[in-house]
Amino acid sequence: MTELGARVASIAAEAGRLAMSRWRTDFKRWEKVPGSPVCEVDLEVDSFLRDQLMALAPDAGWLSEETVDSAERLGRERVWVVDPIDGTRDYIRGRTGWAVAVALVERGYPVIGVLDAPARNEHWVAEMGLGARRNGAKIAAARREVLAGARVPADQLPRVDSDLVAVTKPNSIALRIAMVAAGEADLVASLRWGNEWDIAAAILIARESGAAVSDALGEPLSFNSPDAEAFGVLASVPGIHRAAVERLRERALTAIER
Missing domain, CATH: 3.30.540.10 (Fructose-1,6-Bisphosphatase, subunit A, domain 1)
Structure with missing residues (x-):
């Protein structure tokens, strides 16, 4: 360091x-x-x-x-x-x-x-x-090329995502993202407006571990914006990131319109 x-x-x-x-x-x-x-x-x-x-x-x-x-x-x-x-x-x-x-x-x-x-x-x-x-x-992110079977920190998964696997979910979204960085989860997604302070540190940890990170629509994240907000976050192992964005896109767009 x-x-x-x-x-x-x-x-x-x-x-x-x-x-x-x-x-x-x-x-x-x-x-x-x-x-x-x-x-x-x-x-x-x-x-x-x-x-x-x-x-x-x-x-x-x-x-x-x-x-x-x-x-x-x-x-x-x-x-x-x-x-x-x-x-x-x-x-x-x-x-x-x-x-x-x-x-x-x-x-x-x-x-x-x-x-x-x-x-x-x-x-x-x-x-x-x-x-x-x-x-x-x-630490290093896991390797996975198929979205089905991906481990997601969640209390319960919706029926539409029943092909994913729920794992223990800490309340801290930063810790959930860190789980992806450490190879203990494969995907973390939030489909709502959130605050930059919740994710800034964890996003770097994920990136430096080899994970892929973006906002909920797959766009790059940046920080110190006027509103200090980002529309969701998606952190995953690289091999499933595109598939995760595609699966969640309609739900993300609906959430933006609310």
Whole structure:
């Protein structure tokens, strides 16, 4: 790793320890809007990350789920894109499917991505051009050429996708994408508008593992957009990516029109 990458990984791990120290304890929690939980630990971890990361790269902008957004970031070449606890629902419920997610985005593309998931004893790191690792070991996406039989992190698959295989699904979409990077799943797809902070770090981890990534319609993903949103995400082993886009296209187009 580069010196900067190592420092970002260390800060994310420290943030993970902070979150872990409060996990399964009594803390305040509420809903920002119906169906969108948040807790006081989200805010504590967000504050810690902002202090540490902005000190590390003061020239960078800031985009985080738990910080009021500012258009000032749009004029910056580099931007920190952060979700202090991705998978807050699992965190609040005492489940393990959550992670601290940190990405450094440069000119629209993640160049450093870190997921720290201490409840799962997992620390994921990727740098552009340097590969992806989990707990220090290099990871690689699986090989598959046929969509049928592909492993998908899901609680339940729709009947139309009954030829796919459901595997354990963490609440954190970043961790689901990381499962593709590690060869533990073959396909992750979201067919709705989502926030950049949910996926920026994991997208780099997937790319550096050899996985294919795009939005829900198969178009390239870029980050630090004015709305900080992307229409879905599709991460898969390379051999089935085109087939997955084709299968999901009509559903994706219908979702956009709603």
